[in-house]
Amino acid sequence: MPKNGTTSDLPQQYLDRFPRDREQECIEKHESMLSRRAQEIASIEDCAEAAAQTVIQGSGLRAFIEPLLEPLCFGLVDTLPQGVAxxxxxxxxxxxxxxxxxxxxxxxxxxxxxxxxxxxxxxxxxxxxxxxxxxxxxxxxxxxxxxxxxxxxxxxxxxxxxxxxxxxxxxxxxxxxxxxxxxxxxxxxxxxxxxxxxxxxxxxxxxxxxxxxxxxxxxxxxxxxxxxxxxxxxxxxxxx
Missing domain, CATH: 2.130.10.10 (YVTN repeat-like/Quinoprotein amine dehydrogenase)
Known part of the structure; x- marks a missing residue:
């Protein structure tokens, strides 16, 4: 830490050095994924029909996860470093x-x-x-x-x-x-x-x-x- 710096100054100092290329990479991945999902999923009705087909009597409990509800995040972006625990x-x-x-x-x-x-x-x-x-x-x-x-x-x-x-x-x-x-x-x-x-x-x-x-x-x-x-x-x- 700089001699003239304080603990309270650390957060902003770190934020000024945040790697913007990592943030942009995350945004591009997100947009690419949304485009791919739009092509894969024709309609909500198709998802509902697929969900109904997964429930088979006598075979126990099954679950269908609609692809639209899957997580939309990729990677870890370190945006708020504080310099302390x-x-x-x-x-x-x-x-x-x-x-x-x-x-x-x-x-x-x-x-x-x-x-x-x-x-x-x-x-x-x-x-x-x-x-x-x-x-x-x-x-x-x-x-x-x-x-x-x-x-x-x-x-x-x-x-x-x-x-x-x-x-x-x-x-x-x-x-x-x-x-x-x-x-x-x-x-x-x-x-x-x-x-x-x-x-x-x-x-x-x-x-x-x-x-x-x-x-x-x-x-x-x-x-x-x-x-x-x-x-x-x-x-x-x-x-x-």
């Missing part, structure tokens, strides 16, 4: 932004189209504590855990357009996972001690807390109807 990543619901969290208490929001950093937040710390990130379904706000201390972390709700913190939630423990409900009302957070916390984002208060397991909560999800939360723990169990 990255522990979490999330897409905004509209696909406009990508957020990442590193091991030093920082979170970054990139414009997915041009790969530029549009927002960066966090306090540089030396503790190797991952910063989980997630987007609110409105596509304009994201949430991350800052602080870097196992015993005490803040959950910050940030507005991307204004580059400000809308609300801070005092977690009082290390944050290992985050998820927002589809209606944007609730936030679920997991910690390092097997607990799941449910927050009211409008009021900025914790409404529920339950022990899901004995150990680190690796992931937490809120059900589509906002009535349940599921968590996975390093004790080998999944909880709802």
């Amino acid at each position: 990255t522990y979490s990543v999330a897409y905004s619901h509209g696909g406009k932004y990508v957020a990442t969290g590193d091991d030093r208490g920082n979170a970054y929001v990139f414009d997915a189209a041009n790969k530029h950093i549009v927002f960066q937040k966090g306090v540089e710390v030396k503790a190797l504590i991952p910063s989980p990130v997630c987007f609110i379904p409105d596509g304009q706000s994201f949430i991350f855990a800052s602080g870097g201390l196992v015993q005490h972390q803040q959950i910050e709700v940030c507005d991307i357009a204004t580059k400000t913190v809308r609300r801070s939630l005092n977690h009082k423990s290390g944050v290992s996972a985050l998820d927002v409900s589809n209606d944007c009302r609730l936030l679920a957070s997991g910690d390092f001690c097997g607990a799941v916390h449910i927050w009211d984002l409008e009021q900025g208060v914790k409404t529920k807390e339950f022990i899901a397991g004995d150990g680190y909560i690796y992931d937490v999800k809120i059900s589509p109807d906002s009535c349940f939360a599921a968590a996975v723990c390093d004790d080998g169990y999944a909880y709802t």
Whole structure:
């Protein structure tokens, strides 16, 4: 790293050196594949007829995968290098932004189209504590855990357009996972001690807390109807 540089400068420095030829190669492969698929598939009706022919009575369960639904991606394009260890990543619901969290208490929001950093937040710390990130379904706000201390972390709700913190939630423990409900009302957070916390984002208060397991909560999800939360723990169990 340059003597006058900082850790926060690294992401943009790397992005400026992104190999454009690799990105163009990926685009050309995608376009070529779409052309080939158009020639191979005459119509959706043909696919439906083929699907019906794969179901044979008495032969067990079979599945037909419509070719149009096969993955359309080729290769790996390294577009968002940060220069530091990255522990979490999330897409905004509209696909406009990508957020990442590193091991030093920082979170970054990139414009997915041009790969530029549009927002960066966090306090540089030396503790190797991952910063989980997630987007609110409105596509304009994201949430991350800052602080870097196992015993005490803040959950910050940030507005991307204004580059400000809308609300801070005092977690009082290390944050290992985050998820927002589809209606944007609730936030679920997991910690390092097997607990799941449910927050009211409008009021900025914790409404529920339950022990899901004995150990680190690796992931937490809120059900589509906002009535349940599921968590996975390093004790080998999944909880709802």
